Structure formats: structure tokens, C-alpha cells
Amino acid sequence: MSHMGYRCLMAVDRDHVLRSAAALLTRKSTATMDEVAKAAGISRATLHRQFAGRDALVRALESLGIAECEAALDAARLDEGTASDAVRRLVGAIEPAAGLLAFLYTENQLFEGEEQNAGWALIDERISAVFRRGQLDGEFRIDLTPAWLTEALYGLLASGAWLVQSGKGAPKDFPHMIVELLLGGALRREET
Amino acid sequence: MSHMGYRCLMAVDRDHVLRSAAALLTRKSTATMDEVAKAAGISRATLHRQFAGRDALVRALESLGIAECEAALDAARLDEGTASDAVRRLVGAIEPAAGLLAFLYTENQLFEGEEQNAGWALIDERISAVFRRGQLDGEFRIDLTPAWLTEALYGLLASGAWLVQSGKGAPKDFPHMIVELLLGGALRREET
DNA sequence: CCCATGTGAGACATCAATGTCTCACTCTGG
DNA sequence: CCAGAGTGAGACATTGATGTCTCACATGGG
Numbered sequence: 001m002s003h004m005g006y007r008c009l010m011a012v013d014r015d016h017v018l019r020s021a022a023a024l025l026t027r028k029s030t031a032t033m034d035e036v037a038k039a040a041g042i043s044r045a046t047l048h049r050q051f052a053g054r055d056a057l058v059r060a061l062e063s064l065g066i067a068e069c070e071a072a073l074d075a076a077r078l079d080e081g082t083a084s085d086a087v088r089r090l091v092g093a094i095e096p097a098a099g100l101l102a103f104l105y106t107e108n109q110l111f112e113g114e115e116q117n118a119g120w121a122l123i124d125e126r127i128s129a130v131f132r133r134g135q136l137d138g139e140f141r142i143d144l145t146p147a148w149l150t151e152a153l154y155g156l157l158a159s160g161a162w163l164v165q166s167g168k169g170a171p172k173d174f175p176h177m178i179v180e181l182l183l184g185g186a187l188r189r190e191e192t
Numbered sequence: 193m194s195h196m197g198y199r200c201l202m203a204v205d206r207d208h209v210l211r212s213a214a215a216l217l218t219r220k221s222t223a224t225m226d227e228v229a230k231a232a233g234i235s236r237a238t239l240h241r242q243f244a245g246r247d248a249l250v251r252a253l254e255s256l257g258i259a260e261c262e263a264a265l266d267a268a269r270l271d272e273g274t275a276s277d278a279v280r281r282l283v284g285a286i287e288p289a290a291g292l293l294a295f296l297y298t299e300n301q302l303f304e305g306e307e308q309n310a311g312w313a314l315i316d317e318r319i320s321a322v323f324r325r326g327q328l329d330g331e332f333r334i335d336l337t338p339a340w341l342t343e344a345l346y347g348l349l350a351s352g353a354w355l356v357q358s359g360k361g362a363p364k365d366f367p368h369m370i371v372e373l374l375l376g377g378a379l380r381r382e383e384t
Numbered sequence: 385c386c387c388a389t390g391t392g393a394g395a396c397a398t399c400a401a402t403g404t405c406t407c408a409c410t411c412t413g414g
Numbered sequence: 415c416c417a418g419a420g421t422g423a424g425a426c427a428t429t430g431a432t433g434t435c436t437c438a439c440a441t442g443g444g
Contacts, residue, residue: 030302032431043392047434053433084379106298109354110220130219131378141380147360148352149378155351158346161299163343177340185377186323186332186341187276224401237421239403245403 014050016040018064020056026099027165028108033057047189058107059117065104066119068097073126083134084183090130091179094157099165123148149182156182157173206242210256213249218291219299219357225249234263250299251309257296258311260289265318275326276375281372282322285347291357294350316342331347341374348374 020040024031032164033054072093076084084101108116131149134140156178161168169177212232216223217270229239243249264285270278300308323341326332331366348370355361
């Protein structure tokens, strides 16, 4: 019976499958279940045993993305120090998940009707909060809404991930590019 | 024979079909040919007579997007005045096409291997040029590459389009949100 | 050693979208 | 009025992905 916990044998490392799928779908969002299975080094049958179908897989990826976002939010300690530094820490912490985020970001565009995972609302709120704090502290300008800044952060993360993906940008510049543009914009600062 | 030009009769307004398709695919990028046809108010048969298949339709939309981008670039007169003003004019001019651009932007992510329309390279170059000019004029900072600023502009246009789409932002704020973030960033400016 | 569990490989039915075709209808121009 | 072009509706085959199933194999535990 082995009620001593599930993984009596290999259990094929569900986490590894998820990460492989994320890496593949980041590059080719229309990849087949067959391709996903091959990318993970398992057969389609086994993939199907773990995730009832493509929907289940995407939902699992969504949960993974949410978990990574929340981990990044925790690690960034958004309520400490200046809002700028908090945003810098956030982008640095969320960078490894940017590819997955980009996939989920575009994927969610066609979920319009259906209710989407409530986890995103919490994440949106936590990110919006740091921008709002920056505004209250007089650090950020007030003519750009926190909602827009949050959405823009998502967009820039996706753009950055794709730029790196296509080889037109270096991964090491990733956080700097995004943070500097998001916070400082393209204009030169006389001060500083 | 009517060799006096094509549209002897109705010709069903190919342009109208394209715009309907653009509007629909912007919201639901996986829409069926059937849905596209219904959205345009024509039958699937007629849609098929005009565009050999889904590929042909997407290519036509790509051409439309390129044409609108080029029109916007022309209208923005990027080589006149300050680079900042040029970018402002560009965003204002390109805004009506933002939804279509967002669709094509994500669509092109999965064309990775295949050669993509060379028109985009020209557009990339023209946009990059205005950022480069801003840098040479000492107006823009030089630690953000023109390639990244261009990519970021695309990303922000898509984010803005989706924000408006989801009702979380007002269409009238669209150009302001994007331009101000792209140029000035989130930080308050002591100067100005 | 042998059994049980989990796996890979592949056959198979299903389903949705696509592409093609036919046919009847409706216009417009002559 | 009539001929022809264009359209809508629908039937049909095709294709590709999906989901389900069976069976043989291997690997680890008792």
C-alpha cells in the first residue's frame, strides 16, 4: 500500500517537468504535448499521467508562475527602504521567472471571459502597493497610476525576456535595462 | 472581361475585412476563421476566397500593421525637433494601431525560425534611429541601448493596449501613459 | 527471486479547425 | 428581361492535436 508518502519510485520529478515545459513554452507557446514531453525527457503517456491535459498543464504552470512571483515579492521585501530600491530588488528577484511570466502574460490575454486565477490579483495588489507607497513618499510621480506602472512592469519584463531570447540583448543587462527604464525613463537626468 | 480594374462589383471591401479581423484577433488571438468571418459579417466561404487561408490572413494583417507603422512614422516626422517631441508624435500617431501591433508582436514570437517580414527591420531601424539621435544630442541617456528602447516601446504599446482592452485604463490616457513612462520613468523630477 | 509499480511505445478513436467543393440565391449591368 | 459575377449556406474530406487504452519492459522492494 505504501501509505508512507507518494513517491515510492521515481515519480518522474513533477517539478522538472514543469520547468522544462515552462522553458519550452516560453520559446514556442504553441508547442505540442508531444514536444513538451520530449523536452522533459519523458513520454507523452507519462506526461498525461501527471497532467490530465494541456489545460491542466497550463494551470500548473500558472500556479508555478504565481508561486515564483510571490517568492520574489517576499524576497524583495517591498516595504523596506525606498520604493525605488524595493522595485530594484523586485526586478532582480523576478528576473529568473521572466520567461515564464511572459508566456503566462500573453496566455492570459485569451482567457478574457473565464475567471482567471485569483493569485494574480494579489500579486497585482502587492506590486501596485509599492508604486503607491513611492507616490505617497513623494518619490514617484503621481500622474502615472500604480495600475499602469504595474502593467508596464509586466510588459517590460516580457519585452526584456524576448529581447534576450532573440539574442538581441545580454541576459546580464536584463535587470538594469528594465529597472532603469521603468524608474528613470529614457531622458537624461541633470541631477544625480 | 472587365479589364478596367478589378472591383466590378462589391469585392466585399477587403480592407473592412482586415480591420474586423484585426479588432477580433487583438482580443482573441486564437479566433477561428469562422469567427473572423462572422466578425466581418461575411461567410467563411467568402473569407476564404479573399485570403487563401489563415496564414494568408495573418500575413495580410502583418502587411497592414507594417503599413500603418510606416504611415505613423512618416506622420511623426521623427527627424524634426527634439527627439522627445518626435517620440511623443510617434506614440500619438501609432496609438490607433496599438491593438494590431500587440497581436502581431506576440504572434511573431512563435515565428522564431521562419524568416519574418523584412518590413519590421526597417521600422525597427527608423525607431532606433530617433533614440540614437536623442542620445547623440545629449537628450537621452546612453546606458539604455536604442534596440532596448525600441523593444520597450513595443512592449509598452502592447501593455497599454491590453490595459485599455481590459477596461483598467482609459483610452484617452493611452499616449500620455506610454510616452511619460518611456521618456521620464516613474521617478519624480526635481527639475522641470 | 518474484511481484508490483511506473514507464515507454504505440495503436486507436475523437474532435476541432481547415480547406475544398457544390448549389441556390441575389444582385447589377447591359 | 437575362446573363454573369459574387455571395451564403452547407456538405465533405483532411489534417493535426488530443485523450484513452493496451502491452511489454525495467526497476526496486519484500
